[in-house]
Amino acid sequence: MSSRSDRTRQRVIEAAIGLLTRGGRDAVTTRAVAEAAGLQPPAIYRLFGDKDGLLDAVAEHGFASFLATKHVDPDPQDPIEDLRAGWDLAVEFGLANPALYTLMYTEPARTGSAAFKTGMEILMGRMRRLAAGGWLRVDEELAAQIIHATARGAVLTWLSLPEDRRDPALFTTLRESMVAAVTHERPAVRDAGPAGAARALRATLPEQTALSEAEQRLLGEWLKRLADGD
Template identity: 50%
Template sequence: MPGELPADVHDTTTSPVPTGPAVERGPRERILDATTALLAEGGREAVSTRAVGAAAGVQAPTIYRLFGDKQGLFDAVAAEGFRAYLDSKTAREPLTDPVDDLRAGWDLHIGFGLANPALYQLMCEPRPGAVPPAAAAGADILAAHIRRIAEAGRLRIGEERATHLVQAAGTGAALTLIAMPEERRDLDLSLDAREAVIAAITTEAPVLADPGPVGAAVALRAALPGATALTDLERALLREWLDRIAGTAEPR
């Protein structure tokens, strides 16, 4: 049901550690697998060059040659985590109701974090440089969820702001639950946060039932890419106007 987290949420999320029949994997893959497994078993404190090398069957110079240093190794593991998370997001079929689809995506996000707590915390660490491609693709999936709600006329605020609100609340809820002792973990916290965010960004009925300009601007902004009668310049100008009406543009 949309209002409940899956009962077996710990067992159904994708793990970046490969399972099943053994396959031939090179040193880089074995090092990443070993690091991910050590993270899952003992957290960051369990990850040392010696422990990774022993588990992966390589010498320390191989780790340094492939990843530079320990932080480089952690960055690579985080990128693999984003890839596994992206695979779990794209594997499911979208639901008919875009708001229920957002609920399902939220639950999947929380489930992944609870199933892979040390990896999730590593993925959430701020790091300089380019965003991993899988992380950027995951953000695009969330933006697409929000776009579907906007196209249905049920988004009450601008798409970018709505995306940031869902992202911030979902990450915060996952990290808060991870920090709780497992025997005292309150999954209703995630459900309450999810419904609070959904109430803040969506309406039950299409917002165009309200004659105000904000709802009309949000809905038209979502449909703008399909306005083929306009030139690229005209679309860009109209997008700026609609963003101002919807309250999403920065004041000048």
Template identity: 75%
Template sequence: MGSESRDTDTRQRVVDAALGLLEREGRDAVTTRAVAVAAGLQPPAIYRLFGDKDGLLEAVAEHGFATFLAGKRVDPDPEDLIEDLRGSWDLAVGFGLENPALYMLMYGGTSHSGSAAFRAGLEILRGRVRRLAAGGWLRVGEDLAVDVIHATARGAVLTWLSAPAANRDPALLATLREAMVGAVTHERPAVRTGGGPAAAARALRAGLPGQTILSSAEQHLLGEWLDRLADEE
């Protein structure tokens, strides 16, 4: 076995040991010395592989993102886009409730910009939002919808975990989920897109004269583009 492979196996052993301490005893228990003992290593090995305790915690958080990503169920063509959105939100919240200590480490104020698994999960969410937009369901812009969906799921979990167990009301989760759905989607498609882009263009073209955001020149140009799309059959 090469040194790179041995390092990979050792890294995973250390991450597993740190995760076990995190889940059993909390974040404060995850010290380099305690993790080294749990993994059957000397403390210098932790520093060689992860740099310091912060590097180790980042690796544990990345493991959490990767585990969550592996559990995502992605239907490329869901029958009901709104129920697909609800299901994905429930899955994200459920992961947090089932892995409280790990979730707090993943989302408790740390940056996710360096996490490949987090970015991959975000792209899956963007794909769901894009399908909603293409189907005429989206009430807000795609970027805002992604932020709202992600923020409400994260906020639901962190609020739930921060409350005393006796005060946790399951209605909180359902209420936040439905508030999210209502904020980012229409009750029915704003544009019927069964006819493809041409049908969507006709619907938008019909509503164009009543808008006041565009200048007359911009409205004229957009009208020409929509006319060309509407004629494409």
């Protein structure tokens, strides 16, 4: 795609976001977007196919913008505080971009975007580090789902409430409930019992080269059974 087309495409996306922010999803019509971008309506169809294609592009822009705010610390001094900070960042983005966030997260199909997947990979990396340190109380995948669901649910619930019923305690309560649900107060590998050690070993298993693929798979199954027995 030429740079001129890229610039035009970006101008249309920004125009659509402006309309979305000011008037909600119903305000984002192809005619209104074309007018705001200084184009004729057929240009929208050439660039995005249809209105749904345009909304998908707007959501992808939102996921990319959120991804750009993320800071990855491969070795945080306090992994639990790092988890809290990541959760808070997700909530802050949603509150700062309510209409865009609602578009991004109220339709499951939109979470198939490349930027969303990259963001989830960053989250899974954080889960692997927590597991390797013996912090995780649950499986890495489930932990990531809980973190994502509580942050998204917190934002969408807040946005759905009348202003006079919005209590900031919603966020701190949900965040701390999330922390308690997915992590131990202390690294489990320091405690008696095999579950925490199994989670820690399972998290680092892909990094070793001494075992064959089949051996890794078998050991991974055993470790999961031990970890789930906690």
